[in-house]
Amino acid sequence: MKKTFEITATDPESSARTGIIHTEHGSIQTPAFAPVASQGTVKALSHSMVQNLKAQLILVNAYHLYLRPGIEVIEKMGGLHSFVSWPGPILSDSGGFQIYSLTPLVKVKDDGVEFSSHLDGTRIFLTPENVIDIQMALGTDIMMLLDYFCPFPSSKKDTKQAAKITTEWAKRSKSHLQKKRFTRQLWGICQGGIHWEIRKQSIQELMAIDFDGYALGGLGIGESKTQFLDMVEQSDSILPKEKPRYLMGIGYMKDILQAVEKGIDFFDCVLPTRNARNGTLFTHTGRLVIKNKKYERDERPIDEECTCYTCKNFSRAYLRHLYERQEISSSILNTLHNLHFYLDIFRKIRHAIQSNSFRQLKYSILNKIEEGEQV
Amino acid sequence: MKKTFEITATDPESSARTGIIHTEHGSIQTPAFAPVASQGTVKALSHSMVQNLKAQLILVNAYHLYLRPGIEVIEKMGGLHSFVSWPGPILSDSGGFQIYSLTPLVKVKDDGVEFSSHLDGTRIFLTPENVIDIQMALGTDIMMLLDYFCPFPSSKKDTKQAAKITTEWAKRSKSHLQKKRFTRQLWGICQGGIHWEIRKQSIQELMAIDFDGYALGGLGIGESKTQFLDMVEQSDSILPKEKPRYLMGIGYMKDILQAVEKGIDFFDCVLPTRNARNGTLFTHTGRLVIKNKKYERDERPIDEECTCYTCKNFSRAYLRHLYERQEISSSILNTLHNLHFYLDIFRKIRHAIQSNSFRQLKYSILNKIEEGEQV
Numbered sequence: 001m002k003k004t005f006e007i008t009a010t011d012p013e014s015s016a017r018t019g020i021i022h023t024e025h026g027s028i029q030t031p032a033f034a035p036v037a038s039q040g041t042v043k044a045l046s047h048s049m050v051q052n053l054k055a056q057l058i059l060v061n062a063y064h065l066y067l068r069p070g071i072e073v074i075e076k077m078g079g080l081h082s083f084v085s086w087p088g089p090i091l092s093d094s095g096g097f098q099i100y101s102l103t104p105l106v107k108v109k110d111d112g113v114e115f116s117s118h119l120d121g122t123r124i125f126l127t128p129e130n131v132i133d134i135q136m137a138l139g140t141d142i143m144m145l146l147d148y149f150c151p152f153p154s155s156k157k158d159t160k161q162a163a164k165i166t167t168e169w170a171k172r173s174k175s176h177l178q179k180k181r182f183t184r185q186l187w188g189i190c191q192g193g194i195h196w197e198i199r200k201q202s203i204q205e206l207m208a209i210d211f212d213g214y215a216l217g218g219l220g221i222g223e224s225k226t227q228f229l230d231m232v233e234q235s236d237s238i239l240p241k242e243k244p245r246y247l248m249g250i251g252y253m254k255d256i257l258q259a260v261e262k263g264i265d266f267f268d269c270v271l272p273t274r275n276a277r278n279g280t281l282f283t284h285t286g287r288l289v290i291k292n293k294k295y296e297r298d299e300r301p302i303d304e305e306c307t308c309y310t311c312k313n314f315s316r317a318y319l320r321h322l323y324e325r326q327e328i329s330s331s332i333l334n335t336l337h338n339l340h341f342y343l344d345i346f347r348k349i350r351h352a353i354q355s356n357s358f359r360q361l362k363y364s365i366l367n368k369i370e371e372g373e374q375v
Numbered sequence: 376m377k378k379t380f381e382i383t384a385t386d387p388e389s390s391a392r393t394g395i396i397h398t399e400h401g402s403i404q405t406p407a408f409a410p411v412a413s414q415g416t417v418k419a420l421s422h423s424m425v426q427n428l429k430a431q432l433i434l435v436n437a438y439h440l441y442l443r444p445g446i447e448v449i450e451k452m453g454g455l456h457s458f459v460s461w462p463g464p465i466l467s468d469s470g471g472f473q474i475y476s477l478t479p480l481v482k483v484k485d486d487g488v489e490f491s492s493h494l495d496g497t498r499i500f501l502t503p504e505n506v507i508d509i510q511m512a513l514g515t516d517i518m519m520l521l522d523y524f525c526p527f528p529s530s531k532k533d534t535k536q537a538a539k540i541t542t543e544w545a546k547r548s549k550s551h552l553q554k555k556r557f558t559r560q561l562w563g564i565c566q567g568g569i570h571w572e573i574r575k576q577s578i579q580e581l582m583a584i585d586f587d588g589y590a591l592g593g594l595g596i597g598e599s600k601t602q603f604l605d606m607v608e609q610s611d612s613i614l615p616k617e618k619p620r621y622l623m624g625i626g627y628m629k630d631i632l633q634a635v636e637k638g639i640d641f642f643d644c645v646l647p648t649r650n651a652r653n654g655t656l657f658t659h660t661g662r663l664v665i666k667n668k669k670y671e672r673d674e675r676p677i678d679e680e681c682t683c684y685t686c687k688n689f690s691r692a693y694l695r696h697l698y699e700r701q702e703i704s705s706s707i708l709n710t711l712h713n714l715h716f717y718l719d720i721f722r723k724i725r726h727a728i729q730s731n732s733f734r735q736l737k738y739s740i741l742n743k744i745e746e747g748e749q750v
Contacts, residue, residue, distance in 0.1 A: 039696070040696065041702050043702065043703055044703040045704065046684070046711075048684060048688075068699065068700070069671065069692070069696045069699075073692065073696075076672045077674060077690065077692055077693075078674075083690070083693055084693055085688045309421070309423060313423075315452065315458070315460075317444070318452075318458055318459055321414070321415065321444045322414070322416055327414060327418065328706055329418070329421055332420075
């Protein structure tokens with residue numbers, strides 16, 4: 001079978017590395033950032049805009065698409081790539097996280113999870129097997145298994161139980177997929193909260209099953225930065241070097257840079273796109289809240305160093321006007337900028353690792369960006 | 376002074392003609408359709424998308440921009456072209472129509488109109504002179520004078536009075552502009568409702584004052600199609616051939632084609648953009664309401680004859696999904712299509728007039744499009 005991941009450079013000073021994930025719809029240079037397109041569209045952009053930003057893939061949510069328009073519709077349309085007309089790689093999240101965070105009356109049973117649809121209350125029963133079937137019907141390039149998510153804080157006992165069920169489901173997912181002879185990738189999701197012994201065991205059990213990639217789940221949900229970084233660092237020490245590692249849902253630039261340093265290859269987060277719609281813009285010198293009165297007559301672009309369409313053409317004053325008028329073009333232009341900002345930093349990260357200057361880049365970015373500070 | 380309008384072809388079978396309106400920011404081929412960008416942005420599109428659609432100009436609303444962000448801000452930013460970063464021609468509507476339709480407590484006095492802001496109730500007093508000053512500060516290429524709008528139906532007496540005041544204000548607008556030695560264009564707005572004698576007098580009085588173009592106001596607001604067409608046809612018989620004629624706010628394709636035939640050169644309407652956001656799409660064979668269940672698995676583009684980005688890339692099924700999910704990209708893709716549809720028909724109209732086949736085009740379009748009918 002074709003190799004799905006290769007490492008192209010390693011940072012001599014840290015665990016940072018660059019690599020290539022190969023998929024049937026193209027390759028993904030890592031470290032990579034996946035723009036979130038839960039419903040099959042990056043919010044507030046057309047695909048052509050996402051392509052112009054040189055996004056390498058999009059991330060969809062299997063749970064949302066399963067509910068609407070439904071798997072049958074997407075199959076009838078020739079699969080998800082064809083239905084949404086996205087030619088590049090697509091990763092589908094299983095929706096495990098959404099089940100636990102969006103839906104009422106969740107009951108985890110041995111063979112799966114039962115819950116009420118967040119839309120109309122219909123009882124739904126998802127199993128490791130049917131979550132694989134759903135993603136196979138979507139035909140996405142990278143599938144995520146159904147995990148049992150544990151909120152923060154959770155007791156050791158609950159965390160252990162969640163990790164145990166996740167392992168059990170992981171085994172069933174893998175064996176179900178093997179029966180189907182489907183060649184797309186399946187990545188595992190490790191649980192364990194902030195309890196290293198539990199997370200360690202979760203990782204080891206998943207490694208024993210053998211997945212194409214390993215995701216760290218259940219982080220960035222309320223634990224301290226120290227706890228978070230400790231988990232990432234310890235995971236790095238036991239995860240197989242030759243497989244891609246995915247830190248789910250983490251989007252603050254500081255966390256991303258530190259995680260790359262600890263060997264993480266893959267990220268996704270709604271932060272750049274959601275914040276854009278709310279008028280919070282990322283710049284090389286911190287955040288800018290476009291509705292602020294002080295930008296009313298500000299002729300400068302959002303970020304003077306930025307080369308995106310928005311920054312090359314429009315002033316803060318105009319963008320503030322569009323935001324205040326609740327114009328849709330405000331969401332478009334702001335999202336273009338924020339996503340460009342993220343993807344551009346990832347390009348710089350990859351370039352820096354390949355030229356042995358990652359730590360230098362990291363400090364130069366972090367010295368200027370202080371999360372929460374305003375321009 | 377440079378000629379602001381030239382006729383390039385006339386239809387031997389009707390009053391239809393092609394021409395060029397020259398402005399300081401480029402020329403406009405007529406018959407032309409102006410996409411509405413009241414707040415300085417075409418709703419749901421970026422300027423680059425509007426430019427890719429080859430829109431020749433945008434139409435802004437002086438009243439809205441006067442309220443927010445305010446003229447001082449726009450002047451400080453170097454005028455409207457610079458503030459909104461639109462390099463081509465801009466026409467500013469005076470906002471007369473919005474004053475009468477949006478604002479409470481309108482009092483028309485001899486020297487102007489007093490009303491409450493539709494935003495916060497502040498009393499505002501606009502005069503023919505300050506409406507010119509506002510538009511001069513915006514620096515738009517084509518300014519519209521402040522008219523006195525008369526709703527439908529209105530008595531002859533009220534209509535006559537409105538037309539009389541409009542003429543009075545038109546004189547003052549022109550003389551105010553002349554004092555300023557400002558070289559941009561000022562177009563007059565004729566009133567008179569459906570009373571030909573009154574409208575005729577209004578046109579003649581405005582012609583005596585001499586404007587760069589003549590708009591027919593107060594139509595398309597409830598009168599019958601026969602009354603509407605009668606007014607356009609009779610106006611054609613007395614309006615000067617050498618000046619552009621603008622039929623304000625008319626957007627149904629059937630009305631447009633009939634008006635072009637009666638010598639109208641210029642149109643604007645929110646119909647393509649507003650309908651797009653509401654999921655009503657225009658096609659060569661009628662209207663399509665994208666939310667309809669029957670499109671759930673429809674692999675065809677909106678319009679199989681259409682060459683727009685949306686039709687070249689996306690199925691009705693996907694567009695229905697985006698609409699149902701209330702994704703912003705639904706508004707983007709639908710607006711791209713509807714606006715392309717309009718601008719494309721205007722290109723065909725100009726081409727047909729120049730090749731002596733306008734009537735043929737008109738019938739071929741009308742035979743297929745039956746307003747209100749679904750695909």
